[in-house]
Amino acid sequence: MFNLLNDEEWRVARLERLGLKEDPFKLSADPRYLYLGPEHLAVYRQAQGVVSRRRGLALFSGDMGMGKSSLARRIYDLYAAESTVIISYIHTASFKSAMDAARQISVSFGLPTQRSFQRQMDTLERLMAEEYTRGRNMVIILDDAQLMESEALEVLHRLYNFDYDSKVVQILAFGQREMNTLFETNKAVNARVFVRLALPPLTLSSSLQMVLFRLNVAGRGEPFIDDDAFELLYEHSQGVPREIIRLCALSTDLVVQLDLSTINLDIIKQVLMYEA
Numbered sequence: 001m002f003n004l005l006n007d008e009e010w011r012v013a014r015l016e017r018l019g020l021k022e023d024p025f026k027l028s029a030d031p032r033y034l035y036l037g038p039e040h041l042a043v044y045r046q047a048q049g050v051v052s053r054r055r056g057l058a059l060f061s062g063d064m065g066m067g068k069s070s071l072a073r074r075i076y077d078l079y080a081a082e083s084t085v086i087i088s089y090i091h092t093a094s095f096k097s098a099m100d101a102a103r104q105i106s107v108s109f110g111l112p113t114q115r116s117f118q119r120q121m122d123t124l125e126r127l128m129a130e131e132y133t134r135g136r137n138m139v140i141i142l143d144d145a146q147l148m149e150s151e152a153l154e155v156l157h158r159l160y161n162f163d164y165d166s167k168v169v170q171i172l173a174f175g176q177r178e179m180n181t182l183f184e185t186n187k188a189v190n191a192r193v194f195v196r197l198a199l200p201p202l203t204l205s206s207s208l209q210m211v212l213f214r215l216n217v218a219g220r221g222e223p224f225i226d227d228d229a230f231e232l233l234y235e236h237s238q239g240v241p242r243e244i245i246r247l248c249a250l251s252t253d254l255v256v257q258l259d260l261s262t263i264n265l266d267i268i269k270q271v272l273m274y275e276a
Helices: 006-016 038-052 067-080 096-109 118-132 149-160 178-184 202-219 227-237 241-258 265-275
Strands: 057-061 085-090 137-142 169-175 191-199
Touching: 006 241, 006 265, 038 057, 038 169, 038 191, 057 067, 057 178, 067 085, 067 137, 067 169, 096 118, 096 149, 118 137, 118 149, 149 169, 149 178, 169 178, 191 241, 202 227, 202 241, 227 241, 227 265, 241 265
Parallel strands: 057 169, 057 191, 085 137, 137 169
Antiparallel strands: none
């Protein structure tokens, strides 16, 4: 039967036989699959507090694969539909200079580019004043913020010097751990940081709940991976969400190829053998 189907159709058919309406272990940042366990929920709630209480600048750091970008997108989606918030999301904040930062932030809010830094900041500050007068909260999400040059931090300094009786703009910066070192190069901006949080690796329990959550979203309510197999997978992943998902994806591929029903210890051992 399956010989008559192309590879993708055959895979979809096999997943359906496993009780899965779709692939539960895609590495793309599908918001439906974002599991907010205790580790991520702490950052999510803190970010909400910074926005709702107008607390200014927050830094959220973590190693690669910890789910920073997924969290940043979830927070953006949360506020994008709110009429009292004007929000922008810059997915790669690799600002090369203060002018580059001012222009990219301005463009993210639909403002035109200007020929001088001062004019660009004037344009941005006018928008800030207008939105504040309207009672709207201005939020900027910077992802991969460790990539910006230290000179670009001057724009953040200017934004925070433009205050009324509360913070006009809230900035949520997400980046790898070196982002904290970057901010320390500018004492004035670093002193404005309200909160710094690091995303830790997932615990064994959180990792298992994340996998079960993904399986449930994909349509399967019963376990798909043996306990011993998952413990070995978790040990190899060191609790990094992206690595857990990647290893589950490879294991699922092998289950499909071998026409099995679950991920067992032998499957995980084979996957890790290929990794060596």
